[in-house]
Amino acid sequence: MSRVYLDHNATTPLRPEAREAMLAAMDVVGNPSSVHAEGRAAKMLVERARAQVAELVECKPTQVVFTGSATEAAALAVAQKDRHGGRFAALPTEHDCFLDWSEADLPSLFDPQGALNAAGATEFCNWIVRGVGDAHSTERAPVALVAMSAANSETGVMLPDARVASNTNINALRAGTVPYSVVCDITQMAGKVPVAYDGDKRPAYMILSAHKLGGPKGVGALINFTADDPAPMLRGGGQEMGRRSGTENVIGVAGFGAAAEAAHRDVMSGKWAEIEKLRNILESALEASSNTTIFVGKDAPRLPNTTCFATPGWKGETQVMQMDLAGFAISAGSACSSGKVKASRVLTAMGLGDVAANAVRVSLGLETTEDDVTRFAEAWAQKLKKHEARAA
Template structure:
């Protein structure tokens, strides 16, 4: 019996060994980061080390990193602004903040789309802007310093860190309302005792992810993604590879298979030993057409027949070719049943 093959890296990534080790070490640090005694200073040192590691990975100053429980909480800072305009293919955590209001609106802008992998070609509009870089960190070259955005959101579990921790990046000098109020932690921008175990894991993962990117690890991932894309297109020439030919994340393939619903594909491949998705993990449990694909101009019928396959550094060529064989056979059966 073959081992299961995990091809849903955009939903969440396996925990990196570096993150696991950092978290285990942090469990033995008893102090509160806000305490001034030696134990508190030891806890604070862990937080500040991670802050520097995350800053280096996203290209910002350490003081611009505000730790949160994840990207969704980081996006919630938009509630403090009067009006929020969100581009139509943005993630739901940004889309849910969209509203009309008075004054200069804040724009929610997705840098690399989690469903399609498509990377925004247009420059970031004039601010204020919150940039979703959740899928970009560690996969493609990015620097917050040159992005032109005032804010960005980051999630640790998308680059090998633990779930339940992330960051809001805020440009030095740009004023934002606090995400949570209370004790004044995180430079007054996010109250509550810092999750030093999760933060330590996030920092270690960010450092390892940046190293992988510099070492060209994702170039190999892109090669395997392209091999898979070619194999699937060869077996079924009516498929549509969303974003093919344009800038995309190196690991992501969004494939429309006319005549085969996305959720049915996910179930069939799950039974065959493969983990994929029919869109964002935050919304894939809902049986409906992808909002992202309809915003890109696909009709609801085609949008409902899409799957997302996302690879990682441990994905092998053998695995993607096996997936292509199994998927192609299943698609042929689906079309035969529908005939």
């Protein structure tokens, strides 16, 4: 029986539209910085893709900066912190591309159910107010740029009351008005739900990646909503209107644009509502097999395709290997670093404790069928019974 791919939050299959656009771009020989006809043809591909990405995220084409990945886009955003008047910090549930730059240990905003944690939000506000540095230091600086994901990669939980994070999202939980800017990771959200915001709620920056929405790997974008162009980290050629030097990856960018256009069309047509139904069918079937399994963020606003669940006593990486042998690709709620499997930092920050090491993530795609999720639930239940028999 054919394998079933259920790890779309890690990467998605290449969309036919992206493949077609990339194949066509391979025949365009010009450098997009050249002024001759061949160069202008390549430049036209890049600018078309820029407009396609802009439509997906509801921004102006000039606000799109193509990068080599979302990780590079994150670094470019963080590099602008001085322009915002202070230090940079990331929530503990953020991707490592932000956490590795964070200058403060901010608290989680979410509890194990995925709800907004009032105590954590209060502590978050205190961090913004008092800044980073020793309490008696004269070098304390405010946290002026904060990383917040619109949707968490592991759990699918979205910030409540807004699809895009901003400084206005938690005003009700803040004492007074303390300005700060947000760099928002929309990598998981873009192409699954509308990227919508009011003018005063939009972040300073957003980052996204092509391969999370059916485009090629190795190309991302920074969306700059500020009045100033970001100061480049890569210098030397002045490409991307002076914001990121280096000849553009024309083939990858063309695929990114085509995927963004197709993804936007799918979101607007409501295709992900059907995937949400499949996700709910899956969770109901899993619940019927186990009364101890915890579904993280089940009652919170979530991405339509994502379920993260933990079964106490059954290691996540063990489940991943067993399901892989059964023909299903999923991921563990844990990070692998230098060959060592660790409990999920995200779930630990949300307060799941030791159970964090027992989590797995199943993320569906538009090609997922009801038969796929039913077969997965049956196979998982069989593995669970064997695990329980061995543990008895």
